Amino acid sequence: MDFQLTEEQKLIKESVRDWFARNLPLERVREMDTKGHPYPQDIPKGLGELGVIMGTVPKEHGGQGLDWFTQTLIAEEIGYADPTIACAAAFMAVATGWGYTLDKYCSEEVREMAIKPALKGEKFVGIATTEPGGGSDVAAFKSTAEKDGDEWVLNGEKTFISGVEEAREWGGGYWVNVRTGEPPEDAPHKNMTSFFVPIDAEGLEPDKPYRDAGRNALSTGGFRMENVRIPDSYRLGEEGKGFYRTMEGFDNARLLIGASSVGVTQRILEEGMKYIKERKTFGKPLAKYEGIQFELVELYREMEATRLMTYKTAWMQDKRYQDGSFKPKDVAKWISMIKWKAPHLALEAANKAMHWLGAAGYSDEYMFEMAWRGVMSYCVGAEGGENIQKIVIGRELLGPDYVPYK
Amino acid sequence: MNFIVCVKQVPDTTEVEVDRESGTIIREGVPSILNPFDEFALNEAIRVKEKTGGRITVLSMGPPQAQEALRKCLAIGADEAILLTDQAFAGSDTWATSFTLARAVEKLGKYDLIFCGQQATDGDTAQVGPELARQLNIPQMTYVESIEEIDDGSVICKKETDGGYQRVKSGLPALLAFISTPAFEPKIPSIMEVMGAKSKTLSQWGIDDLGDEDGDYGLDGSPTQVIRVYSPPQRGEGVIIEEPPEVAVDKLIEYLESEGII
Incomplete structure (x- = not known):
C-alpha cells in the first residue's frame, strides 16, 4: 500500500487547481449561482481542452485513458473550486460517470455523434432515469420502447434530469431507460433496456426547468417522448439488461x-x-x-x-x-x-x-x-x-x- | 536553435510563515513550486521556440525532489530536463551554484541562448544568472522582459531600466535573465501534456558526470556562507486616525506626545 501520489497525479492536481483559480474563482461561482442556468460554455470547453472531462474514456476512443483514482483526484479539485457542485463539478461528474459508461456500451455511431464532442465540452451527455412515478425506485418506470423493423419507438416521460437546458443549447443527449417487455412480477428490474436518445430527436419535448433551492448554474428539468424513433444502433448494451x-x-x-x-x-x-x-x-x-x-x-x-x-x-x-x-x-x-x-x-x-x-x-x-x-x-x-x-x-x-x- | 533554461524549485512564498519565537522561516509543510521568474523565462523560451524551432533543455541544481519541478517544465513544453543532484553540491552559494551549472552547460555542448529567471523568490540574490554568464564567458542581459528579434547570430531584447525600457542587441550565445510582467499568465499544462511529459527524458547528473572534481562545488567551493536567516521583528498593530486633516493633525500630535515620541 502506498499513499504517495505519483508525479503525474500531483501535476494534474496542480493544473486543475491553477486552471480553476484563473477561470472559475469563487466570485464567478457566485455570479453563476445568482444568474442561473444555462451556464456559459467556456467552462466545459476549457475543461475539455484541459482533458479532465471523461478522462477515464480509453485513449482509442478519444479519452485520456486515466485510471479512476486520478479522475477522483480531479473531481476533488473541481469540488474545491466549485463548492455548489453545479458550475463545473456536476458537469464533470455527470459527463464522466455517464459518459464513460455510455462509451463502454455504445455503438461507433453514437460515439462519433455524442461522446467525442462531449469529451471536448462541446455537447452534454447525462442520465434520464427518474419518472414522475418513481426515481429512487429505479425499476418503477413506465416509459416503453417497441421495436419496429430496425428502429425503436419510445414513449414516456422523464423528470428531474440534470442539464436539460444545457443539452438543448449545446446539443447532446441522454442515457434513457425504457421497458422493452413486461417484467416478471418478482423482478421489476428485468426487461429494462437503455438507449442513447439525442435531445433534438423528433417527438422529444423538453419541459420548463425547475427552480431549485441550489446548484442553480445547472438546469434540472424533464422531457416527454411521443413516438420518438431511434435506430437500433442507439441501444446501449443488451436488450433487457439496462x-x-x-x-x-x-x-x-x-x-x-x-x-x-x-x-x-x-x-x-x-x-x-x-x-x-x-x-x-x-x-x-x-x-x-x-x-x-x-x-x-x-x-x-x-x-x-x-x-x-x-x-x-x-x-x-x-x-x-x-x-x-x-x-x-x-x-x-x-x-x-x-x-x-x-x-x-x-x-x-x-x-x-x-x-x-x-x-x-x-x-x-x-x-x-x-x-x-x-x-x-x-x-x-x-x-x-x-x-x-x-x-x-x-x-x-x-x-x-x-x-x-x- | 538550442535553448537552455535554468530553473529552481522554491518554497511557495505565499504560503510561508515566520516562527515568531525564532524569527526563522517555517519550511515544513510548505509546498514547493517552480520559481515564478524561471517559469516566465521558460514560457518565453517556448514562445521563441515556436518561431525558430529547436530544442529546449531545462537545467536545475537541487535535491532529488526537485525532479517534480522539472517534470512540470516538461509538461509545459520543454524537450528534456537535467537535474544536477549530488551530496557534493550541498551548501552551494551562488558562485558554487553557477560553477556547477556552467559545467553542465559545457557538457551539453552547443547552445545558442540561456534563459534564467532574474532571481529566485527564496534567496532573492539575482546573482546566479550573471555569474553563470561570467563562468561561461558569454554576454549577458538582465532585467529582460521579452525577446523582440532573434536570428542565427544575434538577439534583440526589451530590457527594463529605472526610467523605462532599452532595446539591446547581443551576439550569440548569450545569457538572458528575465523579470516577469504583471499580465503574465503561465501556461497550465493539460492532462495530455502531463502524461506526455512522462515519456520525455529527465536525467540526473552528479559530480562524476560533470568532472573537474577539485572545482568550486558545494560548501567547500562557496566563498560565502549564510550564518543566519531571520525576519525583522514583528511590528505591533498601528494606530489609524480617521479624521479630516485639520482634526487629524492635532490628534496625531497629541498621540505622539502621549507616547513620549515628541
Whole structure:
C-alpha cells in the first residue's frame, strides 16, 4: 500500500487547481449561482481542452485513458473550486460517470455523434432515469420502447434530469431507460433496456426547468417522448439488461460526486478558518473559542477520514475495471458509503461554518450558503439520495433477503 | 536553435510563515513550486521556440525532489530536463551554484541562448544568472522582459531600466535573465501534456558526470556562507486616525506626545 501520489497525479492536481483559480474563482461561482442556468460554455470547453472531462474514456476512443483514482483526484479539485457542485463539478461528474459508461456500451455511431464532442465540452451527455412515478425506485418506470423493423419507438416521460437546458443549447443527449417487455412480477428490474436518445430527436419535448433551492448554474428539468424513433444502433448494451448497466453508470457518477464533496468540505474549512482567525468577538478571535475550534477539528477529522474512504473506493474501482479482483457489488457498497457520507459532511460543514459567521454566513457575502444549498441536492436525491445509499449498503451487509423492495 | 533554461524549485512564498519565537522561516509543510521568474523565462523560451524551432533543455541544481519541478517544465513544453543532484553540491552559494551549472552547460555542448529567471523568490540574490554568464564567458542581459528579434547570430531584447525600457542587441550565445510582467499568465499544462511529459527524458547528473572534481562545488567551493536567516521583528498593530486633516493633525500630535515620541 502506498499513499504517495505519483508525479503525474500531483501535476494534474496542480493544473486543475491553477486552471480553476484563473477561470472559475469563487466570485464567478457566485455570479453563476445568482444568474442561473444555462451556464456559459467556456467552462466545459476549457475543461475539455484541459482533458479532465471523461478522462477515464480509453485513449482509442478519444479519452485520456486515466485510471479512476486520478479522475477522483480531479473531481476533488473541481469540488474545491466549485463548492455548489453545479458550475463545473456536476458537469464533470455527470459527463464522466455517464459518459464513460455510455462509451463502454455504445455503438461507433453514437460515439462519433455524442461522446467525442462531449469529451471536448462541446455537447452534454447525462442520465434520464427518474419518472414522475418513481426515481429512487429505479425499476418503477413506465416509459416503453417497441421495436419496429430496425428502429425503436419510445414513449414516456422523464423528470428531474440534470442539464436539460444545457443539452438543448449545446446539443447532446441522454442515457434513457425504457421497458422493452413486461417484467416478471418478482423482478421489476428485468426487461429494462437503455438507449442513447439525442435531445433534438423528433417527438422529444423538453419541459420548463425547475427552480431549485441550489446548484442553480445547472438546469434540472424533464422531457416527454411521443413516438420518438431511434435506430437500433442507439441501444446501449443488451436488450433487457439496462438495469445492470444503469447501476454501473450510477457507481461511476457517485464516486466522482463523493470525491467532489470532499473538495467542497476542504474549501469550506479553509474559508471558514480564514474567517475565524480574523474575526474577533469579546476581544478574542473566534478560533480561540472551543465551541468553534472543536467543531472545526471534528469536521477536519471527518474530512480526512472521508477522503481516505474515497481514495480506497477509487482504488477498488480501478481493480474492478482492471483485473476484476473486486466485484461490482463489492465496489458499490463502498461507493454508496462515500456518496452518502461525503455530501452529508459537506452539508454539515457548510451549516457549521454559517453558524460561525452568523448573519454574514447566511448572506451572499460568503460562499457557505451557496455551498449548503448546492450540496443538499446530492444529499436528497441527485445520483441517488442518502436512503438509497443506505439500502445498497444494507443489502451487502445483511443479504438480499432483507431489502425493503422485496 | 538550442535553448537552455535554468530553473529552481522554491518554497511557495505565499504560503510561508515566520516562527515568531525564532524569527526563522517555517519550511515544513510548505509546498514547493517552480520559481515564478524561471517559469516566465521558460514560457518565453517556448514562445521563441515556436518561431525558430529547436530544442529546449531545462537545467536545475537541487535535491532529488526537485525532479517534480522539472517534470512540470516538461509538461509545459520543454524537450528534456537535467537535474544536477549530488551530496557534493550541498551548501552551494551562488558562485558554487553557477560553477556547477556552467559545467553542465559545457557538457551539453552547443547552445545558442540561456534563459534564467532574474532571481529566485527564496534567496532573492539575482546573482546566479550573471555569474553563470561570467563562468561561461558569454554576454549577458538582465532585467529582460521579452525577446523582440532573434536570428542565427544575434538577439534583440526589451530590457527594463529605472526610467523605462532599452532595446539591446547581443551576439550569440548569450545569457538572458528575465523579470516577469504583471499580465503574465503561465501556461497550465493539460492532462495530455502531463502524461506526455512522462515519456520525455529527465536525467540526473552528479559530480562524476560533470568532472573537474577539485572545482568550486558545494560548501567547500562557496566563498560565502549564510550564518543566519531571520525576519525583522514583528511590528505591533498601528494606530489609524480617521479624521479630516485639520482634526487629524492635532490628534496625531497629541498621540505622539502621549507616547513620549515628541
